[in-house]
Amino acid sequence: MNKKPLARFPALRLRRPRQTDWSRRLYEENNLSANDLIWAVILKDGKNVREPIAAMPGVHRLSPDEAVKAAIQARELGIPALALFPYTDADGRTEHGEEATNPDNLMCRAARIIKKEVPEVGLMADVALDPYTDHGHDGLMRDGEILNDETVEILIKQSVVQAQAGFDVIAPSDMMDGRVAAIRSGLDTAGFSHVQIMAYAAKYASAFYGPYREAIGSAGVLQGDKRTYQMNPANSDEAMREVALDLAEGADSVMVKPGLPYLDIVRRVKDEFGAPTFAFQVSGEYAMIKAAAQNGWIDGERAMLESLLAFKRAGADGIITYFAADAARAIHK
Numbered sequence: 581m582n583k584k585p586l587a588r589f590p591a592l593r594l595r596r597p598r599q600t601d602w603s604r605r606l607y608e609e610n611n612l613s614a615n616d617l618i619w620a621v622i623l624k625d626g627k628n629v630r631e632p633i634a635a636m637p638g639v640h641r642l643s644p645d646e647a648v649k650a651a652i653q654a655r656e657l658g659i660p661a662l663a664l665f666p667y668t669d670a671d672g673r674t675e676h677g678e679e680a681t682n683p684d685n686l687m688c689r690a691a692r693i694i695k696k697e698v699p700e701v702g703l704m705a706d707v708a709l710d711p712y713t714d715h716g717h718d719g720l721m722r723d724g725e726i727l728n729d730e731t732v733e734i735l736i737k738q739s740v741v742q743a744q745a746g747f748d749v750i751a752p753s754d755m756m757d758g759r760v761a762a763i764r765s766g767l768d769t770a771g772f773s774h775v776q777i778m779a780y781a782a783k784y785a786s787a788f789y790g791p792y793r794e795a796i797g798s799a800g801v802l803q804g805d806k807r808t809y810q811m812n813p814a815n816s817d818e819a820m821r822e823v824a825l826d827l828a829e830g831a832d833s834v835m836v837k838p839g840l841p842y843l844d845i846v847r848r849v850k851d852e853f854g855a856p857t858f859a860f861q862v863s864g865e866y867a868m869i870k871a872a873a874q875n876g877w878i879d880g881e882r883a884m885l886e887s888l889l890a891f892k893r894a895g896a897d898g899i900i901t902y903f904a905a906d907a908a909r910a911i912h913k
């Protein structure tokens with residue numbers, strides 16, 4: 581891009597096109613549409629459950645029947661897909677997270693009923709063990725170490741039961757090495773070559789996941805931190821290597837997570853790979869905007885839309901966000 585202006589002030593006046601609404605719209609370079617949104621939804625067992633999450637005002641844990649209603653809303657609002665995450669209480673958790681591979685677990689039951697009632701909406705499954713382990717880690721733990729290859733074997737089974745339940749997109753968020761290739765071949769062998777993989781490729785060890793850990797019941801149980809598998813926030817070149825590897829292993833799309841603090845990574849990924857690139861506007865980002873809005877310190881709706889548009893400007897093809905329904909409603913009005 582040639583940044584040197586061809587003309588100079590006063591012939592060139594960059595304020596000129598900003599004077600009217602029609603002209604501002606015409607000069608707009610980027611645009612946010614409902615098509616760009618993946619709605620992050622937290623599940624909880626039961627019926628007619630809509631349980632508020634304290635750290636995420638406006639977000640509720642939904643039982644599968646309520647999640648169906650959310651999917652119907654998504655369809656009406658033009659939101660292409662839902663991403664599901666399960667809450668598990670301390671009693672439902674085990675050392676090895678066996679519930680992850682139970683074909684009748686909360687995620688699978690929700691997927692079956694949503695796919696039956698609202699087949700037009702895409703369904704994305706989070707793959708990792710942290711909702712199911714009593715230590716809150718994404719993988720198996722032995723003597724304080726998170727085991728890579730042993731974990732990957734379980735993730736393959738978890739992905740296959742999710743595909744069997746009807747999930748359209750398998751999204752491994754665990755950051756084990758080699759899991760994309762292993763899951764791809766596991767899905768293909770089980771007859772699910774049409775099921776997509778969206779890899780959480782560049783996922784950072786971030787403070788912005790705090791509210792999510794409350795939301796899924798990991799907050800009280802997590803031992804230590806996730807820095808031996810999630811990325812160091814100081815690194816950017818390493819994110820390119822993570823993305824290159826996941827694409828080479830067969831990921832259909834890649835994700836950067838968290839979102840706003842990592843827009844430089846989103847832009848680099850898009851520019852260097854030209855692959856379908858998604859960003860996750862995580863729980864802490866949602867909470868920050870909500871908290872400031874609740875205090876009257878910012879205009880919540882404008883901040884929401886501005887933050888989502890920023891992802892598009894950075895090159896993201898879509899955004900996983902807890903704001904999806906609110907944003908789609910705001911866009912349509």
Ligand SMILES: NCc1[nH]cc(CCC(=O)O)c1CC(=O)O
Pocket residue numbers: 706707708709710718753754788789790791792793806861862863864
């Ligand atoms: N597999 C873990 C997982 N999957 C999605 C999120 C975060 C989502 C959010 O903060 O909104 C996390 C958090 C973590 O790594 O502890």
Ligand SMILES: [Mg+2]
Pocket residue numbers: 755756757758781822825826
């Ligand atoms: Mg990786």
